[in-house]
Amino acid sequence: MTRDLARRILPLEITLYDMANELFCAVVLLIAARIASPELVAQTPTIPPGFRDVDVFLGADGGGHTTPGAQVPFGFVVLQPDTERPTTSGYRSDGRILGFSSTHVSGTGGATKYGNFRVTPSIDPLDLPIGETKSDEIAWPGYYAVTLGAPQRAIRAELTASRLVGFHRYTFPTSKDAHLMIEVSSVIVNWGGTPQRPLSCMAKTGDRGMLSGTCKFRGGWSPGEYQLYFAAQFDRAPTVSGVGRGSGVSSALKEVHSDREWEPVWAWASFDATENPVIQMKLAVSFLSIEKAETNLQEVSTWDFDRARREAEVKWSAALGKIQVEGGSAAQRGIFASALYRAQVMPHDVSGENAWWQSSEPHYEDYYTLWDTFRTQNPLLTVIQPDRERDLVRSLVDTYRHTDWMPDARIAGSNGLTQGGSNGDVLVADALVKGMHGIDYEIAYQALVKNAETDSPDPLVEGREAMSLYKRLGYLPLGKDRSGSRTMEYSYDDFAIAEVAQGLGRMDAAREYRRRSLFWSNLWDKNTLSVRPRYADGRWMTPFDRTLTTKAWDSPFYEGSPWQYSTYVPHDVQGLINRTGGDAGFVAWLDQFFAQDQYDPGNEQDMLSAWLYIHAGRPDRTQALVRRLLDNYYKAGRGGLPGNDDAGALTSWYVWAAMGLYPNAGQAYYYIASPLFTRVRINVGEGRVFTIEALRSSQVNQYIQSARLNGHPLQRAWLKHSELIAGGTLELDLGPEPSAWGRGEKPYSVEPVQ
Numbered sequence: 001m002t003r004d005l006a007r008r009i010l011p012l013e014i015t016l017y018d019m020a021n022e023l024f025c026a027v028v029l030l031i032a033a034r035i036a037s038p039e040l041v042a043q044t045p046t047i048p049p050g051f052r053d054v055d056v057f058l059g060a061d062g063g064g065h066t067t068p069g070a071q072v073p074f075g076f077v078v079l080q081p082d083t084e085r086p087t088t089s090g091y092r093s094d095g096r097i098l099g100f101s102s103t104h105v106s107g108t109g110g111a112t113k114y115g116n117f118r119v120t121p122s123i124d125p126l127d128l129p130i131g132e133t134k135s136d137e138i139a140w141p142g143y144y145a146v147t148l149g150a151p152q153r154a155i156r157a158e159l160t161a162s163r164l165v166g167f168h169r170y171t172f173p174t175s176k177d178a179h180l181m182i183e184v185s186s187v188i189v190n191w192g193g194t195p196q197r198p199l200s201c202m203a204k205t206g207d208r209g210m211l212s213g214t215c216k217f218r219g220g221w222s223p224g225e226y227q228l229y230f231a232a233q234f235d236r237a238p239t240v241s242g243v244g245r246g247s248g249v250s251s252a253l254k255e256v257h258s259d260r261e262w263e264p265v266w267a268w269a270s271f272d273a274t275e276n277p278v279i280q281m282k283l284a285v286s287f288l289s290i291e292k293a294e295t296n297l298q299e300v301s302t303w304d305f306d307r308a309r310r311e312a313e314v315k316w317s318a319a320l321g322k323i324q325v326e327g328g329s330a331a332q333r334g335i336f337a338s339a340l341y342r343a344q345v346m347p348h349d350v351s352g353e354n355a356w357w358q359s360s361e362p363h364y365e366d367y368y369t370l371w372d373t374f375r376t377q378n379p380l381l382t383v384i385q386p387d388r389e390r391d392l393v394r395s396l397v398d399t400y401r402h403t404d405w406m407p408d409a410r411i412a413g414s415n416g417l418t419q420g421g422s423n424g425d426v427l428v429a430d431a432l433v434k435g436m437h438g439i440d441y442e443i444a445y446q447a448l449v450k451n452a453e454t455d456s457p458d459p460l461v462e463g464r465e466a467m468s469l470y471k472r473l474g475y476l477p478l479g480k481d482r483s484g485s486r487t488m489e490y491s492y493d494d495f496a497i498a499e500v501a502q503g504l505g506r507m508d509a510a511r512e513y514r515r516r517s518l519f520w521s522n523l524w525d526k527n528t529l530s531v532r533p534r535y536a537d538g539r540w541m542t543p544f545d546r547t548l549t550t551k552a553w554d555s556p557f558y559e560g561s562p563w564q565y566s567t568y569v570p571h572d573v574q575g576l577i578n579r580t581g582g583d584a585g586f587v588a589w590l591d592q593f594f595a596q597d598q599y600d601p602g603n604e605q606d607m608l609s610a611w612l613y614i615h616a617g618r619p620d621r622t623q624a625l626v627r628r629l630l631d632n633y634y635k636a637g638r639g640g641l642p643g644n645d646d647a648g649a650l651t652s653w654y655v656w657a658a659m660g661l662y663p664n665a666g667q668a669y670y671y672i673a674s675p676l677f678t679r680v681r682i683n684v685g686e687g688r689v690f691t692i693e694a695l696r697s698s699q700v701n702q703y704i705q706s707a708r709l710n711g712h713p714l715q716r717a718w719l720k721h722s723e724l725i726a727g728g729t730l731e732l733d734l735g736p737e738p739s740a741w742g743r744g745e746k747p748y749s750v751e752p753v754q
């Protein structure tokens with residue numbers, strides 16, 4: 001190169017170098033700015049369009065006790081805040097946040113369960129959690145976010161989850177000492193019943209600050225103990241980590257044990273958040289071991305939080321897409337979408353985590369309880385999630401194989417309180433009469449017969465009480481807890497067994513259990529027009545008030561009145577009609593029941609009552625009443641449910657009723673009423689869609705004038721399961737006045753087996 005040429009080129013090279021250097025510096029500064037700015041690094045994502053109608057806070061307050069946290073459908077990890085003064089879900093809107101634990105139950109009453117491995121973020125100094133104020137709270141299916149603390153010390157928490165892993169993302173203010181503390185011994189304590197308590201716990205640190213541990217717990221809804229393990233890893237190595245117990249934490253300790261009840265056990269990690277304020281953590285749980293929890297961490301294979309969130313959203317999109325609605329008001333569509341979400345959060349799929357016996361069968365925990373869900377949620381899953389419902393029943397049958405009883409409630413590896421009958425009987429019958437394959441009905445039948453024939457040594461948690469006495473008298477007498485309500489429930493449970501026996505060709509057994517299904521009538525008192533408890537010698541309970549609602553476990557009727565339980569004869573409505581004066585007398589009896597506000601919208605025992613008019617040839621009464629119940633008792637917002645959601649039982653009632661259908665669980669038909677929406681599309685599987693069209697549906701037009709099924713006139717106010725599951729179109733012409741439609745052919749009522 002000549003000197004002249006060099007003089008011409010070098011300035012250009014220097015200029016290009018300077019430009020590149022300036023561009024590089026600008027990029028570095030931009031990256032640094034993004035790292036240093038929480039607003040840029042961890043902006044709250046935009047709610048996906050498909051979730052805009054879903055309010056995961058529906059029922060969180062006002063007695064609904066629902067969980068607003070991040071989870072996937074039926075996932076065991078429900079990652080959400082635990083607050084001061086918690087409900088059974090661990091959360092209440094006006095409580096300060098203690099931290100974010102991985103396990104919760106939704107919509108339950110009584111004593112609670114879980115609240116394990118609570119994570120609390122903080123900045124210097126490292127102190128034990130005392131609770132933080134919250135702001136900017138937002139959530140949708142698969143995602144929860146909130147800001148903790150005062151503005152100058154605010155921490156943004158974002159949560160998502162897979163089936164067994166909670167994924168945390170925290171954006172700290174600039175600080176050299178940002179901390180994540182795991183309370184290994186944490187539980188939700190709401191002091192209902194026997195409160196949960198930690199018995200013995202262990203925590204330890206590992207490579208790159210990996211934290212792990214285990215704790216054994218007792219108490220809550222189910223009396224048995226359970227042990228849960230965890231493993232937590234971070235997206236970068238902490239500057240220091242440690243464990244502790246009691247009121248102290250120490251970086252000098254790498255492992256700590258405690259065998260003292262209620263003694264707190266901690267694990268923690270600290271980070272320098274000066275240059276990178278975002279800290280991410282995955283925490284996996286397992287019922288089997290720490291090693292299995294570490295393996296479960298692989299369920300979330302990425303450190304891209306937003307990608308993991310989107311994976312959870314995809315699962316929810318599929319679940320919520322099972323039913324699509326058009327028309328109605330914005331509030332009705334919102335409640336419907338939120339109710340459909342709530343119907344698919346429990347029970348929890350812990351397949352591969354069976355710590356109680358070895359089996360290749362699907363395994364679910366937290367049937368909380370079948371007394372609630374068999375009426376609405378399980379039949380809904382039969383239609384929109386048939387494979388899931390099949391696996392739920394298989395898990396119950398497998399539980400019988402290995403424990404000798406099919407439970408009515410099962411939580412964390414032990415049977416919970418049996419509120420009424422043996423309601424697994426109804427789930428098995430519902431599956432069989434609706435043609436569900438893949439269930440060992442022979443083994444299931446053995447479980448049902450044991451329920452019906454064996455005096456349970458512990459009827460509070462499994463089986464039925466005093467069956468020898470029950471069979472001899474034809475009812476459960478006073479002196480036995482819940483004698484009136486359990487007689488009603490045992491009667492229907494026996495009908496369910498008759499259905500299964502008939503389906504398996506055991507005709508003698510079917511006849512016997514169908515005979516026993518009429519035992520409810522042995523409590524019928526023609527003077528009070530209600531069921532009425534009796535003593536073993538036949539005397540009636542005196543004094544007696546058919547409207548008196550009792551809550552005690554040792555009272556004659558569980559959480560309801562004799563009049564409410566008198567409506568619970570799902571198999572023998574015609575028998576009830578006959579005892580109340582025929583069709584006209586029965587309609588007047590039901591009218592009086594609702595006029596005197598005897599209906600309890602927040603509990604399960606009379607859920608079927610509004611639909612019973614159809615059996616008396618008055619579907620117009622059902623149409624108007626169901627519309628009124630939907631409007632009066634279900635509202636948008638955190639206090640929008642009329643009672644405990646009971647693991648999706650109440651919200652499933654709304655889903656059914658808003659569609660204009662309702663199941664009679666254990667039997668293969670559905671009642672028809674007027675839907676809130678102009679069009680409902682139900683994905684019933686294998687590419688089939690059942691569409692309900694009510695193009696004139698409105699607040700005024702709530703009475704069915706005529707109906708067509710696949711173009712052919714339909715005169716009955718009920719639909720066969722085979723018709724629903726085949727796909728097709730039900731057209732309903734609605735008007736403002738009652739009509740004669742549906743008054744002819746009545747739904748099934750119990751008949752002798754030939």
